[in-house]
Amino acid sequence: MEKLDHIKSHLATLTQIGENEKNGFINLVSRYLSGEAQHIEWSKIQTPTDEVVVPYDTLAPLSDDPAETKKLLDKLVVLKLNGGLGTTMGCTGPKSVIEVRNGFTFLDLIVQQIENLNKKYGCNVPLVLMNSFNTHDDTLKIVDKYANSNIQIHTFNQSQYPRLVAEDFTPFPCKGQPGKDGWYPPGHGDVFPALMNSGKLATFLSQDKEYAFVANSDNLGAIVDLKILNHLVKNKNEYCMEVTPKTLADVKGGTLISYEGKVQLLEIAQVPDAHVNEFKSIEKFKIFNTNNLWLNLNAVKRLVEADALKMEIIPNPKEVEGTKVLQLETAAGAAIRFFDHAIGINVPRSRFLPVKATSDLLLVQSDLYTLVDGFVSRNSARANPENPSIELGPEFKKVSNFLSRFKTIPSIINLDSLTVTGDVWFGAGIVLKGKVKIAAKPGEKLEIPDGIVIENKEINAPGDLSS
Numbered sequence: 001m002e003k004l005d006h007i008k009s010h011l012a013t014l015t016q017i018g019e020n021e022k023n024g025f026i027n028l029v030s031r032y033l034s035g036e037a038q039h040i041e042w043s044k045i046q047t048p049t050d051e052v053v054v055p056y057d058t059l060a061p062l063s064d065d066p067a068e069t070k071k072l073l074d075k076l077v078v079l080k081l082n083g084g085l086g087t088t089m090g091c092t093g094p095k096s097v098i099e100v101r102n103g104f105t106f107l108d109l110i111v112q113q114i115e116n117l118n119k120k121y122g123c124n125v126p127l128v129l130m131n132s133f134n135t136h137d138d139t140l141k142i143v144d145k146y147a148n149s150n151i152q153i154h155t156f157n158q159s160q161y162p163r164l165v166a167e168d169f170t171p172f173p174c175k176g177q178p179g180k181d182g183w184y185p186p187g188h189g190d191v192f193p194a195l196m197n198s199g200k201l202a203t204f205l206s207q208d209k210e211y212a213f214v215a216n217s218d219n220l221g222a223i224v225d226l227k228i229l230n231h232l233v234k235n236k237n238e239y240c241m242e243v244t245p246k247t248l249a250d251v252k253g254g255t256l257i258s259y260e261g262k263v264q265l266l267e268i269a270q271v272p273d274a275h276v277n278e279f280k281s282i283e284k285f286k287i288f289n290t291n292n293l294w295l296n297l298n299a300v301k302r303l304v305e306a307d308a309l310k311m312e313i314i315p316n317p318k319e320v321e322g323t324k325v326l327q328l329e330t331a332a333g334a335a336i337r338f339f340d341h342a343i344g345i346n347v348p349r350s351r352f353l354p355v356k357a358t359s360d361l362l363l364v365q366s367d368l369y370t371l372v373d374g375f376v377s378r379n380s381a382r383a384n385p386e387n388p389s390i391e392l393g394p395e396f397k398k399v400s401n402f403l404s405r406f407k408t409i410p411s412i413i414n415l416d417s418l419t420v421t422g423d424v425w426f427g428a429g430i431v432l433k434g435k436v437k438i439a440a441k442p443g444e445k446l447e448i449p450d451g452i453v454i455e456n457k458e459i460n461a462p463g464d465l466s467s
Contacts, residue, residue, distance in 0.1 A: 003169045004030055010174040016183070017160055020197045025161045028186065028328050032313050040270055046258040053243060053256055053263075053287065053344035059227040060234070066121055072229055073123040075210040077297075078114055079195075080217040081188050082107075082139060083132030083158055089358060090398025094135035096217040097142055098399060100355065101364060101371050106217050107142065112374025113223055114151050125224070126152040126204075128212070130194060132185035133160045156198035158190045166317065166324040181320050188291075189311045189330025196304045205297055212300075214293040214332065220364060220376045221353035222292045228345055229294070238299035239339035241265070242292035242347045247386060251280040253288030254333060256344045263344065264337040265289060269314065287344070289333045290352040299339055309335050349385070350378060358402040359390040365409045382413050393421040407450070422446065430454070 007029055011022050050058070062069065086095040096106040104112075114127050131139050136157050143153050160183050162171035173182035191214060195201045204212075211232060215222030232240055243256055254267040271279045278284055303309050311334035316327045336342045353376065355361055363369070368387070369376050396402045410430040412418070418432060422440030427450035434456035440446035441460060448454075452465060459465060 003033060007164070007169055007171060010171045011162070014162065014171065014173055016173070020193075021159045021161065024159055024190075024193055025186075027307070028161070028313065028330075029164075031310065032315070032328050036310075040259070040266065040272075042272060042275055044259060045266070047284075048256055048258045048263055048344065051343075052258060053346055054231070056227075056345055056347045059231050059345070062226055062230060069226060070121040070123045072226060072233065073117060073121055073125055073224075075208070075233065076224065076229060077126050077128055077204050077209050077212045078110075078224060079128040079130060079191070079212045079214045080110060081191070081214065081291075082129040082217045083135055083185050083188070084216075084218070085134055086399075088356070089361075090400060093138045094131075094142070094217075096129075096135075097138070098355075098361075100220065100361070101369075101376065104371075104374075106220070106355075109220065109371075109374045109376070110217065111146050111149055111151060111153075115149050116373045117224060118150050124152065126154055126209075128154045128156070128200060129217075130188075130191055131155055131157050133157060133183065134180070134185065154200055154203075156194060156200050158185050158188075158194040159197075160184075161186050161327070163318070163320070163325040163327050166326050172320070172323070172325055177320065177323070184327040184329075186327070187314065187329030188332045189309075189334060191332050192300055192304050192309050192335065195300065201297060201301055201304075205301065210297055212295045212297060214295060216291055216354065218356065219290070219292065219352065219354045221351040222290075223351075223375060225347075225351070228347075231345070232294055232296075235341065235343075237294075237341045237343050238296040239336055239342040240294040241333055241336055241342075241344045242290045242294075242351060243287040243344045244290055244347050244349050244352050245286055246282050246288050248282070249389070250288045251282070254331075255279075255285040255288055256336075257285075259337075262337045263342055265331075265333045267312070267331070267334070270312065287346060290347070291333060292347075292351060293332055296339070303335075303338055309338050311335050357392075358396050358399060359392050361399070361402065362390055362392070362406075362409060363387055363412075366412045367409075368412055379413060384416075388412055388415040389417045391417075391419045393424075395423060396420065424448065427451070 082096050084095045086098050091098055099105050114125050117125055129139060146153060162173050162182060163184050165172055165175050213224060252268050254265045256263055257266045311330040314329045316329050318325050364376055368379055370379055406426045407428040410432045412432050414433040417435050419437045423445045424438050424440050425447045427448055429451045430448055431453040436454050437458040439460050
């Protein structure tokens with residue numbers, strides 16, 4: 001309690017945030033300090049049935065009547081989580097303005113997709129962007145360019161909470177960090193109260209909107225799916241999490257379990273050490289959370305008003321300019337257990353195409369994908385259902401470096417894996433097949449010439465190219 005009073009007295013002096021945010025923060029901290037974490041009993045975990053995690057192929061087909069489709073779409077808002085910066089890819093500003101393909105950014109593609117829906121069915125699906133204080137100003141400038149599109153764009157900010165100095169729990173802005181670094185956005189679990197506090201929830205409910213489709217702005221696969229929306233409306237599901245089968249690349253992703261009669265998210269952080277390997281196995285836990293979520297807006301209002309969304313708190317320790325600080329965060333997926341008739345839907349992998357690094361950009365800019373009407377879809381010429389694994393060295397980490405090192409993006413339709421290390425430069429029209437490893441020797445520049453085909457080879461010097 002002392003800690004809480006200490007925080008409250010300092011919080012009262014901070015003018016940057018309003019009462020709603022202060023109350024939300026105190027609420028989060030007091031839950032954290034009381035140590036109310038839900039303890040998972042491993043033996044009680046059950047694999048969800050097909051009623052709880054519905055296979056996508058079993059969803060009912062859609063009506064052929066465009067009027068029915070319009071009726072369905074008129075209940076929908078699309079909400080993109082737009083709080084992230086492009087810093088890990090060497091970009092300033094919101095991540096959603098990185099150019100993905102043909103000069104279009106994530107945001108351009110999202111707007112094109114929704115514009116096409118609105119035009120095709122004569123409906124009015126709005127786009128809502130949840131920004132953080134880090135991305136808000138830049139996003140407002142960018143949204144201006146869509147002023148003439150037939151789509152309503154709404155923005156709101158997620159909460160801004162003070163980081164806590166780890167040693168004594170003083171809010172960081174009160175202890176020598178008045179700037180942006182004193183604050184943090186508390187994870188996407190904040191979408192529920194932030195939507196309410198911004199007044200946007202009331203706006204959408206007054207327009208007879210019923211569902212929000214929520215997804216990360218960097219997931220190119222997260223497009224509006226009418227079969228899913230139709231299923232939720234018909235079955236009155238208040239919450240739906242899209243999950244997809246795990247591959248070895250996804251072993252850390254959260255999974256859905258049945259626990260004491262409820263469906264809930266199990267994250268790696270909640271797993272006792274003795275069971276971590278079991279959690280990572282693809283046999284027992286076959287699916288993972290894509291963070292494509294569908295929410296019933298009336299249910300969100302009911303649960304936020306009742307202060308019922310007590311998701312697991314994720315403590316995220318950081319160091320800022322030598323000071324150890326703590327940020328407390330929550331995840332939107334963990335809210336699943338508080339909603340009625342909540343389900344998962346086991347969707348095709350194509351609905352999960354996140355761009356987290358330049359290696360992902362290489363995939364989506366290559367001939368492995370095509371771009372039509374803002375939708376990025378996979379080239380049917382590739383036989384292997386899985387994407388090639390791509391590892392690029394630190395020289396390629398920043399988008400600008402990545403772009404300058406490829407004259408054009410190589411053809412990778414028949415590639416299984418690519419590893420690149422060192423000072424490597426790619427010419428135009430290169431074709432990569434099978435398993436390819438290219439490693440420049442330290443201090444040497446290795447140029448891959450235009451038009452070459454490399455199949456199942458390891459290349460360390462120019463001489464290896466001709467052999």
